[in-house]
Amino acid sequence: MKKTFPALLLSSATLLVAACNNSAATKNAADGASADSIYPAVEKNKANTEYKPAFEGQTRIAGVKTTTPYESKVVTDKLKSPWGIAVLPDNRLLITEKEGDLRIVSADGTLSEAIGGLPKVDAQGQGGLLGITLDPDFATNRMVYFVFSEPAAGGNHTAVGKGRLADDEKSIEAAKVIYQALPTYDGKLHYGGRIIFDKAGNLLVSTGERSDLETRPQSQDLKSALGKIVRITKDGKPAEGNPFASDANARPEVYSYGHRNVQGLALHPETGDLWETEFGPRGGDELNRVEAGKNYGWPIITYGLEYSGKEIGNPPIQQQEGLEQPVYYWDPVLSPSGLMFYTADAIPEWKNSLFIGGLSSTHIARIVIKDNKVVGEERLLDREGQRFRDVAQGKDGEIFAITDAGRLYSIHKK
Numbered sequence: 173m174k175k176t177f178p179a180l181l182l183s184s185a186t187l188l189v190a191a192c193n194n195s196a197a198t199k200n201a202a203d204g205a206s207a208d209s210i211y212p213a214v215e216k217n218k219a220n221t222e223y224k225p226a227f228e229g230q231t232r233i234a235g236v237k238t239t240t241p242y243e244s245k246v247v248t249d250k251l252k253s254p255w256g257i258a259v260l261p262d263n264r265l266l267i268t269e270k271e272g273d274l275r276i277v278s279a280d281g282t283l284s285e286a287i288g289g290l291p292k293v294d295a296q297g298q299g300g301l302l303g304i305t306l307d308p309d310f311a312t313n314r315m316v317y318f319v320f321s322e323p324a325a326g327g328n329h330t331a332v333g334k335g336r337l338a339d340d341e342k343s344i345e346a347a348k349v350i351y352q353a354l355p356t357y358d359g360k361l362h363y364g365g366r367i368i369f370d371k372a373g374n375l376l377v378s379t380g381e382r383s384d385l386e387t388r389p390q391s392q393d394l395k396s397a398l399g400k401i402v403r404i405t406k407d408g409k410p411a412e413g414n415p416f417a418s419d420a421n422a423r424p425e426v427y428s429y430g431h432r433n434v435q436g437l438a439l440h441p442e443t444g445d446l447w448e449t450e451f452g453p454r455g456g457d458e459l460n461r462v463e464a465g466k467n468y469g470w471p472i473i474t475y476g477l478e479y480s481g482k483e484i485g486n487p488p489i490q491q492q493e494g495l496e497q498p499v500y501y502w503d504p505v506l507s508p509s510g511l512m513f514y515t516a517d518a519i520p521e522w523k524n525s526l527f528i529g530g531l532s533s534t535h536i537a538r539i540v541i542k543d544n545k546v547v548g549e550e551r552l553l554d555r556e557g558q559r560f561r562d563v564a565q566g567k568d569g570e571i572f573a574i575t576d577a578g579r580l581y582s583i584h585k586k
């Protein structure tokens with residue numbers, strides 16, 4: 173079957189008509205990848221620009237709809253600006269709160285007291301206690317790794333800490349900072365903040381370029397840790413095999429660069445590839461498949477405009493040889509935060525779908541991927557009016573999602 177609508181490169185009005193016509197002849201999407209049927213693109217609002225995508229299907233892909241009955245429930249609404257979820261072996265959740273607290277949430281919605289022992293965070297603006305992940309050997313070593321904005325002389329920076337969850341769960345023992353994404357900057361925006369383990373047992377951590385015009389060019393500067401994905405050991409050292417390890421003009425922890433503000437990281441369950449979502453400018457949020465050493469373009473190429481409405485670049489460029497194109501982009505944006513691939517059996521048609529917490533869009537996006545291309549998009553929980561900050565798969569095949577308003581949802585088969 174064809175992967176996308178031929179009308180994708182036409183105006184959005186034309187696209188909608190074409191898509192509606194197509195939906196009349198419902199087809200199976202993604203041969204075997206799911207039982208989805210094809211619907212009109214979920215995005216119906218006007219784009220911010222008339223920039224042309226680099227290839228068919230790079231934006232406004234066909235809609236898909238889950239046919240397996242599922243439901244969601246609010247487990248608790250008592251969290252305070254939760255930011256990151258780690259699922260414990262017993263299916264309780266370790267959840268960070270932006271102001272600097274870490275709590276355990278039980279299945280009945282009970283919140284623990286704040287867990288002590290964490291370093292002080294700078295919680296101004298977008299800073300605070302951010303992403304969290306468990307050691308692959310957590311069941312035996314109880315180690316947790318977390319990202320936060322660390323206050324420092326001259327401002328703050330994204331930092332990575334680690335420590336042991338005490339047996340009584342009341343503190344993180346021997347917490348210490350293992351990595352700092354320097355330089356320090358006096359700002360309160362764009363910290364990145366996600367952290368996951370790769371297959372080799374190293375940490376992949378996203379940073380941001382701190383937003384300001386002054387720091388933005390550092391996304392392209394390999395001597396700066398801003399606007400990067402870095403790959404480090406559990407002790408915060410550059411991981412073995414990093415792409416710029418022998419480059420005297422680069423920081424050895426850099427894994428990929430040219431990023432703006434990456435707040436979603438996940439490994440594809442079948443290919444093992446690293447996928448990320450990043451906040452772009454107005455009309456330029458991106459989904460990328462990340463390869464070591466590659467340049468993802470910011471701020472040289474980008475879709476979208478400055479939030480002021482100004483063009484980015486003179487002239488603005490969206491595509492350039494040697495700079496990676498996003499697999500997919502959103503215009504208007506969804507403000508993509510936490511990311512996960514679904515791997516459970518509970519809802520078979522979700523297998524290998526990518527789930528993205530959308531903030532400004534107030535929904536969870538389900539993205540169907542085939543051969544490294546996006547072939548379908550669906551919006552979940554879009555009537556809840558919530559800014560979804562992170563998503564994680566539970567042990568029973570449910571999806572947990574947290575929102576800025578303090579809710580924890582469980583989404584599961586009916």
Ligand SMILES: [Ca+2]
Nearest residue numbers: 458468469470
């Ligand atoms: Ca890019």
